[in-house]
Amino acid sequence: MPGWIGLSLLGIRAPRLTSVWQHGRMGAPAEREPMARELAPDVDGLRASLRGEVFLPGEPGFVDNVGGFNLLSPTSPELVVVVADEADVQTTVRWAVANGQTVHPQLTGHGAYRTLDHGILLKTQHLSRLAIDAAAATFTIGAGLRWIDVVPELHRHGLGAVTGSAKTVGAVGLLLGGGIGPLGRSLGMASDWIRSIRVVDGRGDVLVASPVENEDLFWALRGGKVGLGVVTEMTIAAPRMPHVYGGGLFYAAADIARVAHEWADWIEDVPESTNTSIAILRLPPEVPPPLGGAPVLHVRFAYVEVGLSGEELISAGEAALTRWRARAGTPILDTVGLLPSDRIAEIHAEPEGPLPVWEWGDFIDRIDHDLVDVLLLHSGGDCASPLVTVEVRMLGGAIARPGEHPDAVGGRSQPFSVLVLGVPDDAAAPWAVVEAAGHTIRDALVGYSGPEVNYNWANHPSAQTFRSRLWPAATARRLAEIRARRDPHGVFEHGN
Numbered sequence: 273m274p275g276w277i278g279l280s281l282l283g284i285r286a287p288r289l290t291s292v293w294q295h296g297r298m299g300a301p302a303e304r305e306p307m308a309r310e311l312a313p314d315v316d317g318l319r320a321s322l323r324g325e326v327f328l329p330g331e332p333g334f335v336d337n338v339g340g341f342n343l344l345s346p347t348s349p350e351l352v353v354v355v356a357d358e359a360d361v362q363t364t365v366r367w368a369v370a371n372g373q374t375v376h377p378q379l380t381g382h383g384a385y386r387t388l389d390h391g392i393l394l395k396t397q398h399l400s401r402l403a404i405d406a407a408a409a410t411f412t413i414g415a416g417l418r419w420i421d422v423v424p425e426l427h428r429h430g431l432g433a434v435t436g437s438a439k440t441v442g443a444v445g446l447l448l449g450g451g452i453g454p455l456g457r458s459l460g461m462a463s464d465w466i467r468s469i470r471v472v473d474g475r476g477d478v479l480v481a482s483p484v485e486n487e488d489l490f491w492a493l494r495g496g497k498v499g500l501g502v503v504t505e506m507t508i509a510a511p512r513m514p515h516v517y518g519g520g521l522f523y524a525a526a527d528i529a530r531v532a533h534e535w536a537d538w539i540e541d542v543p544e545s546t547n548t549s550i551a552i553l554r555l556p557p558e559v560p561p562p563l564g565g566a567p568v569l570h571v572r573f574a575y576v577e578v579g580l581s582g583e584e585l586i587s588a589g590e591a592a593l594t595r596w597r598a599r600a601g602t603p604i605l606d607t608v609g610l611l612p613s614d615r616i617a618e619i620h621a622e623p624e625g626p627l628p629v630w631e632w633g634d635f636i637d638r639i640d641h642d643l644v645d646v647l648l649l650h651s652g653g654d655c656a657s658p659l660v661t662v663e664v665r666m667l668g669g670a671i672a673r674p675g676e677h678p679d680a681v682g683g684r685s686q687p688f689s690v691l692v693l694g695v696p697d698d699a700a701a702p703w704a705v706v707e708a709a710g711h712t713i714r715d716a717l718v719g720y721s722g723p724e725v726n727y728n729w730a731n732h733p734s735a736q737t738f739r740s741r742l743w744p745a746a747t748a749r750r751l752a753e754i755r756a757r758r759d760p761h762g763v764f765e766h767g768n
């Protein structure tokens with residue numbers, strides 16, 4: 273995985289890692305050869321009515337716009353529309369309705385887990401407006417912005433953002449699913465901070481959804497994720513939070529089992545101000561010591577208390593870590609410190625892509641020592657797993673509480689998430705080997721699966737997961753009714 277950005281704190285250069293992950297072991301991204309298809313009717317008419325661009329398979333620009341985060345999810349729609357503004361979104365949706373096409377909004381492709389072989393891929397990268405109201409502590413983002421585009425600007429005003437763990441994920445894509453990040457136990461779902469949403473519905477009309485306007489859509493768009501429209505802008509509240517206290521503690525292969533069991537005990541009574549997860553990582557040997565070439569246990573930690581000064585944060589955060597440090601012993605690397613809010617992504621140090629990724633995620637209903645043993649059996653320091661990340665995040669706290677306004681976010685009540693990532697490469701870890709290892713750990717954890725899983729963890733959910741696990745039954749029913757009403761022609765596909 274490229275860009276283990278948190279590691280740059282440690283003197284390990286991210287550019288080198290990026291090149292190792294992107295072009296070394298994996299090889300260069302494969303060239304796609306889109307199949308020539310029959311021209312959809314009146315594509316020239318669509319082209320002429322847009323400020324943005326339209327690409328048919330085979331035209332220059334098509335391949336550049338269908339590439340996304342995951343190189344294993346080839347996207348070959350019938351048409352790509354790169355919208356220049358909101359009016360382009362409306363025109364595209366109306367054209368799709370008139371021509372019996374479907375519309376698939378996309379920014380980064382972080383959520384593209386399956387081949388898309390039909391319809392219109394609607395690319396939002398040019399919807400890049402960012403307006404910050406520092407006095408009100410709110411910001412408005414266009415759908416073309418990733419967290420990395422937003423967070424540094426907020427920080428200049430002393431503001432933070434409730435994001436996911438990876439800085440290159442699209443802000444709107446994450447927020448539509450809820451958004452569980454490194455500060456979630458303290459600050460809740462990212463979507464709890466949304467104040468209003470502009471969206472183009474299935475008729476091509478622009479609507480504003482807020483607690484006082486189109487309340488049904490405001491409820492549905494926070495967690496309902498798909499089938500509701502193309503979001504063009506969101507206005508979001510920002511905590512006045514220039515810093516948190518956090519980072520990562522890395523433990524050597526020989527300590528993984530002991531420290532992972534300690535973590536399961538330690539989290540039993542940590543307060544809501546403590547956010548933590550663990551990941552067994554296998555970084556390639558090209559990564560400089562002490563992290564490359566051998567498994568390590570990465571314990572992520574963030575102490576959050578909005579309103580504290582830097583000094584107060586350091587002292588309260590260190591106090592919260594005292595018991596952990598006493599239990600876990602000395603890490604091989606410790607990056608915990610006062611962390612500016614524009615560097616929160618360093619806590620997890622996620623890959624930036626593009627990469628070939630095998631991924632499986634779920635929400636689990638408990639963590640105990642048996643579960644830790646299962647993780648260790650399949651990815652611990654003693655085994656030769658091809659999986660690069662096996663992660664467990666502690667949820668709960670503010671995530672488990674409903675936000676200020678009711679919403680459709682699924683999975684709030686589940687106490688833990690699990691995520692397994694593999695990065696296949698022909699020489700060291702072929703696809704079949706990675707997939708088999710991933711399935712083995714997935715099957716071993718079946719008994720821990722909770723009743724719900726959040727959409728952002730379900731990847732591209734199966735029809736069964738969509739029907740039965742993403743939302744409680746009443747929420748799913750209400751979402752279905754709103755989708756049918758707001759998208760009467762079924763232009764936005766959902767639910768497989």
Ligand SMILES: Cc1cc2nc3c(=O)[nH]c(=O)nc-3n(C[C@H](O)[C@H](O)[C@H](O)COP(=O)(O)OP(=O)(O)OC[C@H]3O[C@@H](n4cnc5c(N)ncnc54)[C@H](O)[C@@H]3O)c2cc1C
Nearest residue numbers: 378379380381382383415436437442445446451452503728
């Ligand atoms: C490395 C990595 C780390 C991640 N970390 C987290 C995390 O910490 N927490 C978390 O909650 N999730 C996380 N995710 C999941 C991520 O939030 C979702 O995959 C999210 O949908 C990605 O949004 P995107 O715009 O970047 O991706 P895209 O693939 O561009 O979009 C994904 C989907 O979002 C919807 N969408 C995007 N833009 C619009 C729009 N303008 N209007 C309507 N629908 C739209 C569409 O359904 C689209 O298919 C992670 C994913 C990856 C790959």
